[in-house]
Amino acid sequence: xxxxxxxxxxxxxxxxxxxxxxxxxxxxxxxxxxxxxxxxxxxxxxxxxxxxxxxxxxxxxxxxxxxxxxxxxxxxxxxxxxxxxxxxxxxxxxxxxxxxxxxxxxxxxxxxxxxxxxxxxxxxxxxxxxxxxxxxxxxxxxxxxxxxxxxxxxxxxxxxxxxxxxxxxxxxxxxxxxxxxxxxxxxxxxxxxxxxxxxxxxxxxxxxxxxxxxxxxxxxxxxxxxxxxxxxxxxxxxxxxxxxxxxxxxxxxxxxxxxxxxxxxxxxxxxxxxxxxxxxxxxxxxxxxxxxxxxxxxxxxxxxxxxxxxxxxxxxxxxxxxxxxxxxxxxxxxxxxxxxxxxxxxxxxxxxxxxxxxxxxxxxxxxxxxxxxxxxxxxxxxxxxxxxxxxxxxxxxxxxxxxxxxxxxxxxxxxxxxxxxxxxxxxxxxxxxxxxxxxxxxxxxxxxxxxxxxxxxxxxxxxxxxxxxxxxxxxxxxxxxxxxxxxxxxxxxxxxxxxxxxxxxxxxxxxxxxxxxxxxxxxxxxxxxxxxxxxxxxxxxxxxxxxxxxxxxxxxxxxxxxxxxxxxxxxxxxxxxxxxxxxxxxxxxxxxxxxxxxxxxxxxxxxxxxxxxxxxxxxxxxxxxxxxxxxxxxxxxxxxxxxxxxxxxxxxxxxxxxxxxxxxxxxxxxxxxxxxxxxxxxxxxxxxxxxxx
Ligand code: GLA
Numbered sequence: 001x002x003x004x005x006x007x008x009x010x011x012x013x014x015x016x017x018x019x020x021x022x023x024x025x026x027x028x029x030x031x032x033x034x035x036x037x038x039x040x041x042x043x044x045x046x047x048x049x050x051x052x053x054x055x056x057x058x059x060x061x062x063x064x065x066x067x068x069x070x071x072x073x074x075x076x077x078x079x080x081x082x083x084x085x086x087x088x089x090x091x092x093x094x095x096x097x098x099x100x101x102x103x104x105x106x107x108x109x110x111x112x113x114x115x116x117x118x119x120x121x122x123x124x125x126x127x128x129x130x131x132x133x134x135x136x137x138x139x140x141x142x143x144x145x146x147x148x149x150x151x152x153x154x155x156x157x158x159x160x161x162x163x164x165x166x167x168x169x170x171x172x173x174x175x176x177x178x179x180x181x182x183x184x185x186x187x188x189x190x191x192x193x194x195x196x197x198x199x200x201x202x203x204x205x206x207x208x209x210x211x212x213x214x215x216x217x218x219x220x221x222x223x224x225x226x227x228x229x230x231x232x233x234x235x236x237x238x239x240x241x242x243x244x245x246x247x248x249x250x251x252x253x254x255x256x257x258x259x260x261x262x263x264x265x266x267x268x269x270x271x272x273x274x275x276x277x278x279x280x281x282x283x284x285x286x287x288x289x290x291x292x293x294x295x296x297x298x299x300x301x302x303x304x305x306x307x308x309x310x311x312x313x314x315x316x317x318x319x320x321x322x323x324x325x326x327x328x329x330x331x332x333x334x335x336x337x338x339x340x341x342x343x344x345x346x347x348x349x350x351x352x353x354x355x356x357x358x359x360x361x362x363x364x365x366x367x368x369x370x371x372x373x374x375x376x377x378x379x380x381x382x383x384x385x386x387x388x389x390x391x392x393x394x395x396x397x398x399x400x401x402x403x404x405x406x407x408x409x410x411x412x413x414x415x416x417x418x419x420x421x422x423x424x425x426x427x428x429x430x431x432x433x434x435x436x437x438x439x440x441x442x443x444x445x446x447x448x449x450x451x452x453x454x455x456x457x458x459x460x461x462x463x464x465x466x467x468x469x470x471x472x473x474x475x476x477x478x479x480x481x482x483x484x485x486x487x488x489x490x491x492x493x494x495x496x497x498x499x500x501x502x503x504x505x506x507x508x509x510x511x512x513x514x515x516x517x518x519x520x521x522x523x524x525x526x527x528x529x530x531x532x533x534x535x536x537x538x539x540x541x542x543x544x545x546x547x548x549x550x551x552x553x554x555x556x557x558x559x560x561x562x563x564x565x566x567x568x569x570x571x572x573x574x575x576x577x578x579x580x581x582x583x584x585x586x587x588x589x590x591x592x593x594x595x596x597x598x599x600x601x602x603x604x605x606x607x608x609x610x611x612x613x614x615x616x617x618x619x620x621x622x623x624x625x626x627x628x629x630x631x632x633x634x635x636x637x638x639x640x641x642x643x644x645x646x647x648x649x650x651x652x653x654x655x656x657x658x659x660x661x662x663x664x665x666x667x668x669x670x671x672x673x674x675x676x677x678x679x680x681x682x683x684x685x686x687x688x689x690x691x692x693x
Pocket of ligand 1: 450492
């Protein structure tokens, strides 16, 4: 049993294989947090501290950790829920009304029922445990059983308490072309706020928290949580004056008002959370395993070729066929035609919204290209940006009222486009039908769904920020139901849409438009902390890189991209015979190691050298892969020592290095480690290894 209820029915101990989480109901009916950390065995030992005011200025609500603090009473700290009732009452008072336990195949769930003391308004706190992943999902479900609507001004899905001060908080910052820039800061007094206000983007911060006590990859305590939502989120971390740190996350209250009509239910996005006593590696492993087994769609991701960087908007059928032939020669399995195939799309100025095939570019229709691609025994993918319209497009001429706008203001453009108000039923119908028609008429296996600008001018409804993405989730889910073989890639100007919400809706995720193989090492390292490798699309592109101007050898570029789901974005028609041969070899090797890369266990290895080696290991069953990168050799050209992880101590492993095979035991490889020396700039190595039976 993972859920144990104390004999007095007032203490709840929730345990996974290695962790426990506990809370209780006190004599005043408050739901009070009691514990989060290493597994404890008995609920009977948990005590509910008696609440006494520190002073009349420090009311009890302030000093006790609550599981779901609401706005109301003498509460001044961050609250999860703030609502206004129809009669103008702007405070909540909850009463505990019992609990239920539910069970599924891989989970057990405790639902705690809270009701407002006066109104027929219900708040169910859900705690779903996934014991073998050492993870829990928390959220709240609100139910309005009154005759009148209720206005919700703030809805954070849960609050967590960590009984320490001086923790480290980490997340990522960034912008287009520079997503996933990891930062860590010491939590001190005051608050840390991470958020998104743009509607479409996670370029800037990502909806998760990691709080640690000077942890390393393999040691130290880490508390973490990831929000299962795309779009406007907010997360607050606060070290309180009472010796603890609290964190909460949920829908961003900025410019947001959600109305709950009579009889309506609202389920807040869940937070997937966990605790590790053994550093960041355990955190990543638990999340990755859970994402692969329970969240993402099954199956290995194909090696794709995408023609965007080769042709940009200058698309025509014959050139695309030439690229497809070459992509096949290299070993690609999926050919993706990016932007520029539709309407009057010759640049960013026009075309979005007019989703018919451009006859000038495809005089014999899209079939000619698709037939050629299929004739090569490759899958076919197509780019779309369904939420957008250009001002010049016919769609906008026909339906100027379909965009988010104010009649008395000039409508905002960004990348010369408007955002469609997808909460209008007619717009939803248009988007669904447009995609359904494409998928029905053409033999399409893959849709790259882009969104290249933030939302603005959302009109009088303040629930758009939340509803917009719910509609997108709904359309994609419906399309996948009707066209189950089609994979959907989420892209938003690069890596603008990656989170634990979208991870279960789409299949493939574009990490960043920044394809510089060196920048990618940082981006991918940060990404891997929370997201599984299968969700990390990585392309090999041309040099000098369009963003960084850097020249990097093709081998290094391949190795860097082979760390994720491999894609090729080069102008391959310009490849020399040597580049063709090298690419063929690399893609062949990738296909061989793909199950280990995409579904294996991923390790960020320690680099004990003063030279900046990047070392990564992947393990699946008896097979393993090691990547080593040295972007720049320094004076002395030092080597490093690679200490592998996750091996069986007594088993013998054979490593196929460029200098020949090496056979060693697991204990040697994990303890002593392998000396490795790369030299020159942008040096890299990929070593496959396996257990000797
Ligand atoms: C965005 C995407 C790119 C590409 C272009 C096309 O920038 O991130 O990969 O699809 O749009 O316009």
